[in-house]
Amino acid sequence: MNCHDVERWSTAYVDGELDDRRASALRGHLRICDGCRARIEDESRLLAAAQELPPVDPPPALWSSIEQRIADAEIADAERSRAWLWWAAVRARALPVAVGALAVAVVVVWLWRRPGSPAPQTAATEPTAVTPAAGEQPAVLSFDAARRAEAARAEARYSKALAELRQLAADERGTMSADEAAELDTQMRALEQQANGERARLAASRSDGATLAPRELDRLHAAYRGQVALLEGAITGGVNR
Amino acid sequence: MIQIGPSEPEVDDDPVNIAIGTDKETASLVRPKTRDLDIADDAALVAACRRGEHRAMEALYHRYKRRVYGLVTRIVGYSDADEVAQEAFVRIYRGLAKFRGDSQLGTWIYRLSVNAALSHVTRRQKRIHAGEEVLADLPAPAAPRRDPRLSERLEKAMNELPPGYRAVLVLHDIEGLSHEECAEIMGCRVGTSKSQLHKARAKMRELLGPELARERGGQS
Numbered sequence: 001m002n003c004h005d006v007e008r009w010s011t012a013y014v015d016g017e018l019d020d021r022r023a024s025a026l027r028g029h030l031r032i033c034d035g036c037r038a039r040i041e042d043e044s045r046l047l048a049a050a051q052e053l054p055p056v057d058p059p060p061a062l063w064s065s066i067e068q069r070i071a072d073a074e075i076a077d078a079e080r081s082r083a084w085l086w087w088a089a090v091r092a093r094a095l096p097v098a099v100g101a102l103a104v105a106v107v108v109v110w111l112w113r114r115p116g117s118p119a120p121q122t123a124a125t126e127p128t129a130v131t132p133a134a135g136e137q138p139a140v141l142s143f144d145a146a147r148r149a150e151a152a153r154a155e156a157r158y159s160k161a162l163a164e165l166r167q168l169a170a171d172e173r174g175t176m177s178a179d180e181a182a183e184l185d186t187q188m189r190a191l192e193q194q195a196n197g198e199r200a201r202l203a204a205s206r207s208d209g210a211t212l213a214p215r216e217l218d219r220l221h222a223a224y225r226g227q228v229a230l231l232e233g234a235i236t237g238g239v240n241r
Numbered sequence: 242m243i244q245i246g247p248s249e250p251e252v253d254d255d256p257v258n259i260a261i262g263t264d265k266e267t268a269s270l271v272r273p274k275t276r277d278l279d280i281a282d283d284a285a286l287v288a289a290c291r292r293g294e295h296r297a298m299e300a301l302y303h304r305y306k307r308r309v310y311g312l313v314t315r316i317v318g319y320s321d322a323d324e325v326a327q328e329a330f331v332r333i334y335r336g337l338a339k340f341r342g343d344s345q346l347g348t349w350i351y352r353l354s355v356n357a358a359l360s361h362v363t364r365r366q367k368r369i370h371a372g373e374e375v376l377a378d379l380p381a382p383a384a385p386r387r388d389p390r391l392s393e394r395l396e397k398a399m400n401e402l403p404p405g406y407r408a409v410l411v412l413h414d415i416e417g418l419s420h421e422e423c424a425e426i427m428g429c430r431v432g433t434s435k436s437q438l439h440k441a442r443a444k445m446r447e448l449l450g451p452e453l454a455r456e457r458g459g460q461s
Contacts, residue, residue: 045456
């Protein structure tokens with residue numbers, strides 16, 4: 001036990017919360033260290049003085065002031081709308097119900113989106129099993145069907161953008177050197193092969209009836225984005241030229 | 242039930258302090274009929290207060306007025322004590338609907354009172370920093386006390402502490418609460434309460450150094 005330890009344990013010692021061994025060691029140190037003894041005496045004196053402070057009595061008029069403020073608050077309540085009063089009455093009960101419902105919804109969505117989980121088998125969630133009438137859309141899509149529809153829309157947008165960019169690049173080809181044109185063709189072929197390979201893999205996967213995993217299209221879309229960047233560079237003369 | 246704070250009568254029957262409101266909204270207002278009420282039973286008292294029973298509300302006030310008023314006075318000072326005590330009691334009565342009995346009623350009341358006091362101190366500091374209220378810097382007017390020599394020195398030094406240190410010092414050293422209760426009231430860990438108290442006392446020793454040295458000298 002040294003002065004630093006006394007500094008650390010002084011409050012616990014004065015409050016009687018220090019274990020017996022440490023308390024004994026601390027007392028031993030106090031016998032040989034005047035500074036620490038003064039420190040402990042001061043803290044003990046402070047605690048005793050705090051405990052002896054007299055209670056503070058509130059003024060007699062405090063209760064009537066409180067009653068007045070409660071009355072003001074009740075008058076303010078009377079001016080609130082019925083909807084507010086209804087919500088104030090039910091919110092204490094509504095909050096746990098809302099939290100519970102949210103938790104259940106999160107678990108259901110998580111189970112549904114989990115890779116490898118089987119697709120829902122109900123007619124309402126399997127749009128391919130039901131042929132909607134002409135001009136009508138299925139009322140409810142399963143999560144997997146919605147993802148596939150979104151993937152198809154993305155595929156169409158990439159195809160359209162790449163077709164336009166290829167046309168613009170073809171117009172610019174006359175301004176390229178032979179080496180630049182050859183490099184462009186080489187890189188485009190590599191990216192197209194990558195995209196074709198991904199499409200083939202996805203088609204094989206779909207034939208097995210598996211659901212579309214959340215990150216499954218990432219590599220295909222990366223190949224598309226590579227083509228877009230390459231063609232934009234060729235058109236603007238900034239990339240790979 | 243855990244006894245919170247120094248021993249004091251459960252209900253202060255001082256007739257001077259049982260003031261009935263004279264306003265027409267308060268005194269003559271019809272309140273729900275008072276049922277048989279055991280004011281020593283916290284749950285019954287809370288239920289009666291929720292129903293708006295006047296006698297129960299008054300009983301709750303008299304049971305806790307000294308603790309609440311003493312606590313807020315020592316955190317915010319005498320000058321603002323009335324205002325903050327009113328605010329604390331209004332929060333208590335208006336918040337009773339949310340009191341679920343997870344903690345002791347006394348602990349819950351202390352928590353609301355400490356929060357009201359610390360919020361007031363924070364607002365006051367912002368006003369002072371904004372330069373809008375220079376008067377707030379003035380020392381609080383002196384209040385009559387039983388032992389002016391001792392309490393004045395100590396309470397003056399307490400006013401120099403940061404609000405968080407002051408709150409834990411009041412709760413633990415003056416009100417006599419345990420660190421577990423302090424932590425529950427202040428919404429912190431038990432270790433934080435101990436650490437805050439240690440720092441608060443160190444600061445108090447520093448502030449009262451000359452007086453403490455004189456007392457030591459007087460004893461030896």
